[in-house]
Amino acid sequence: MIKEKINPANSVGVVKTQSFTFESLKLESGEKFGPVTLAYETYGVLNKEKSNAVLIVHALSGDAHAAGVHEGSNDLGWWDSFIGPGKAFDTEKYFVICSNILGGCKGSTGPSSINPKTNKPYALDFPLISINDIVNAQRHLITHLGIEKLLSVVGGSMGGQQVLSWLANHADIIHSAIPIATTIKHSPQQIAFNEVGRQAIMADAHWKSGNYYDGPFPLKGLAVARMIGHITYMSDSSMAEKFGRQKKGGAEPFKFTADFEVEGYLRYRGDNFVKRFDANSYLYITKAMDNFDASGGRPFSEVLRGIKAKVMVISFKSDWLYPAYQSKEIVKACKLAGIATTYCEIDSNYGHDAFLLEVEEETHLIKHFLKKIFYAYEVTGAYGE
Amino acid sequence: MPTESKGIQLDHQVILDLVDQQSSVLDLGCGTGDLLYLLIKEKKVSGQGIEIDDQAIYKCVAKGLNVFHGDIDSGLAEFSDKSFDYVVLNQSMQQILHVDKVLTDALRVGKKVIVGFPNFAYYKSRLQMFFQGRSPVTASLPYQWYETPNLHFLSISDFKDYCRVKKINIERSVCIGERRKIPFLPNLFGQTGIFLISK
Numbered sequence: 001m002i003k004e005k006i007n008p009a010n011s012v013g014v015v016k017t018q019s020f021t022f023e024s025l026k027l028e029s030g031e032k033f034g035p036v037t038l039a040y041e042t043y044g045v046l047n048k049e050k051s052n053a054v055l056i057v058h059a060l061s062g063d064a065h066a067a068g069v070h071e072g073s074n075d076l077g078w079w080d081s082f083i084g085p086g087k088a089f090d091t092e093k094y095f096v097i098c099s100n101i102l103g104g105c106k107g108s109t110g111p112s113s114i115n116p117k118t119n120k121p122y123a124l125d126f127p128l129i130s131i132n133d134i135v136n137a138q139r140h141l142i143t144h145l146g147i148e149k150l151l152s153v154v155g156g157s158m159g160g161q162q163v164l165s166w167l168a169n170h171a172d173i174i175h176s177a178i179p180i181a182t183t184i185k186h187s188p189q190q191i192a193f194n195e196v197g198r199q200a201i202m203a204d205a206h207w208k209s210g211n212y213y214d215g216p217f218p219l220k221g222l223a224v225a226r227m228i229g230h231i232t233y234m235s236d237s238s239m240a241e242k243f244g245r246q247k248k249g250g251a252e253p254f255k256f257t258a259d260f261e262v263e264g265y266l267r268y269r270g271d272n273f274v275k276r277f278d279a280n281s282y283l284y285i286t287k288a289m290d291n292f293d294a295s296g297g298r299p300f301s302e303v304l305r306g307i308k309a310k311v312m313v314i315s316f317k318s319d320w321l322y323p324a325y326q327s328k329e330i331v332k333a334c335k336l337a338g339i340a341t342t343y344c345e346i347d348s349n350y351g352h353d354a355f356l357l358e359v360e361e362e363t364h365l366i367k368h369f370l371k372k373i374f375y376a377y378e379v380t381g382a383y384g385e
Numbered sequence: 386m387p388t389e390s391k392g393i394q395l396d397h398q399v400i401l402d403l404v405d406q407q408s409s410v411l412d413l414g415c416g417t418g419d420l421l422y423l424l425i426k427e428k429k430v431s432g433q434g435i436e437i438d439d440q441a442i443y444k445c446v447a448k449g450l451n452v453f454h455g456d457i458d459s460g461l462a463e464f465s466d467k468s469f470d471y472v473v474l475n476q477s478m479q480q481i482l483h484v485d486k487v488l489t490d491a492l493r494v495g496k497k498v499i500v501g502f503p504n505f506a507y508y509k510s511r512l513q514m515f516f517q518g519r520s521p522v523t524a525s526l527p528y529q530w531y532e533t534p535n536l537h538f539l540s541i542s543d544f545k546d547y548c549r550v551k552k553i554n555i556e557r558s559v560c561i562g563e564r565r566k567i568p569f570l571p572n573l574f575g576q577t578g579i580f581l582i583s584k
Binding site for chain 2: 310328331332341342344345347361369371372377379380
């Protein structure tokens with residue numbers, strides 16, 4: 001049943017999460033791990049030539065549900081404003097795939113999944129995974145879907161890290177890449193924020209070295225981790241605009257209740273997050289982000305040299321978690337490697353969250369860029385534009 | 386020699402004629418990308434633009450161009466030597482803070498450099514200065530003093546002097562007025578100077 005929120009003209013409508021399981025994955029650590037299940041969704045139709053497939057890769061707390069709604073639910077996918085008929089990823093034209101990552105907790109194999117050897121959740125027996133492992137698992141899925149070459153791989157934040165991993169390691173099977181608000185490697189500041197999040201989880205008495213699956217869960221710690229995250233996703237001015245110093249009604253003075261709107265918002269976000277996310281997944285995934293270095297220790301330009309894929313890098317002016325200078329580092333490497341590249345720093349107030357919110361500007365950039373890749377032209381005009 | 390195509394700006398036409406087929410071009414300050422677009426369509430060049438204005442970037446992307454969002458002053462250093470056959474600075478040189486540094490870098494990054502700039506010694510400018518005692522406002526220098534993006538005011542002769550002092554070869558120079566090339570007394574009658582230079 002399609003709810004009111006859905007505009008049938010540009011929505012992918014009701015969708016279903018599917019899953020794909022494969023025997024084993026060779027991890028970067030050398031370990032063989034399996035079986036691996038990936039949850040994924042697809043929108044649009046794969047064309048006969050199988051040349052219109054776009055892979056969307058999600059950020060830290062994302063999942064396979066990128067667009068539309070699930071049966072009986074009102075919750076739109078996390079990038080619904082970008083995916084659908086006539087949108088940035090036009091599902092009339094492109095076949096869009098989004099998979100939940102390895103290590104996640106939304107249908108893919110992760111620390112909360114049952115270890116077939118023990119019939120209990122893996123917890124900390126889950127192997128340490130990397131962004132490259134996450135991408136290698138996705139590659140299995142792409143092969144399974146019968147796609148030899150992706151039109152594009154697109155993602156923001158940690159999704160952008162995955163895009164860079166695709167570019168560094170699988171450039172031969174992608175025509176283009178769109179890394180958004182991301183970095184070749186985390187700065188000490190980014191690692192520091194993640195570490196505080198992890199410490200909050202591990203300081204929760206319910207965490208019990210990860211063995212909490214028979215309950216209770218380390219909800220307080222995970223909520224605090226998420227609250228810290230949300231602060232870093234916004235900007236000073238977007239917070240001022242959204243909350244000001246507005247106080248909530250009914251707060252009791254001197255009881256350390258949520259007096260200010262912003263406090264209430266963070267608590268609400270934190271409390272909501274724990275309903276849908278696993279604390280151990282948070283630990284594993286943030287570690288994978290911190291450890292990631294797309295350059296593998298070499299200059300990134302050398303890694304990229306000879307690559308045929310075209311690249312569009314997008315950053316946002318007020319993003320201080322993944323500042324524009326980090327995107328410029330990617331652009332610089334592309335320049336030195338002689339890759340055809342487009343870079344735009346979108347003028348936005350939203351901070352890091354901008355990649356989810358600046359629909360108009362991003363849509364314009366993505367739409368035109370994808371069209372160019374899909375029709376393989378240099379400039380418009382050849383196709384009656 | 387050039388065929389006058391309809392609708393193409395004269396300075397763009399001149400630059401189009403200076404550029405070889407299927408060469409590579411870096412356009413510094415490419416604006417909305419009209420010149421780069423023309424070069425790709427007509428000369429099959431592989432083109433890359435750099436532009437500071439985000440609205441202009443959106444227009445470039447809509448044309449299918451590859452373009453970097455950034456300023457020219459810092460955008461060149463990251464390219465390796467001789468990365469492009471041509472580096473173009475059309476109507477952007479006079480707006481750059483450190484012209485000498487950028488031109489030196491442009492001559493490093495490009496095998497050849499094409500610059501196009503408004504001639505400050507155009508006779509109408511001279512007349513305005515002489516008879517009215519006012520800073521000139523002309524078709525190629527259309528701004529009032531308080532709103533001009535131009536940081537440098539140079540003449541065609543100034544640029545020739547610069548090239549001589551810096552030992553830069555002037556391979557071609559074309560001066561244009563409003564509608565045609567100016568073969569005679571270019572520093573007096575030319576509104577815009579376009580130079581093909583190399584080191």
